[in-house]
Amino acid sequence: MSEQLETMTPNPAWDADAHEETVATWKRVADDVTVKVWGGDWCGDCRGQLPDFAAALDAAGVERVEHYPVERVDGEKQGEGVEEYDIALIPTVVVEDADGEELARFVEEEDRPIADWLAARLDELEASA
16 A cells, blocks of 8 residues: 555654553554554544554554545545445544454544554453453
């Protein structure tokens, strides 16, 4: 994938030390997952949430991060993978294992930041394995 989301430029002000547990979880899975990010640089939620998420992935050394820019055409979301992954709201982040199985999904708004929310889902998965 060639196109990059500007909103996935890590926020330099993000403090990894304040998110120790989140970073630890991402470090633990860094070599085993692919993170797929659907967003739009035109999207307010993406501009607000993705730079911190990118900073968390950066701090944890997660290297397999795929960007899927989404455009809005006649009110519909369009872009690579939008139909295949049933993307209706952005940002949407899907974490997959090495076999391409979906482990966790963040959609637009949850009660905490993307990195924290997904780390909690990944921790739950590991605890139940």
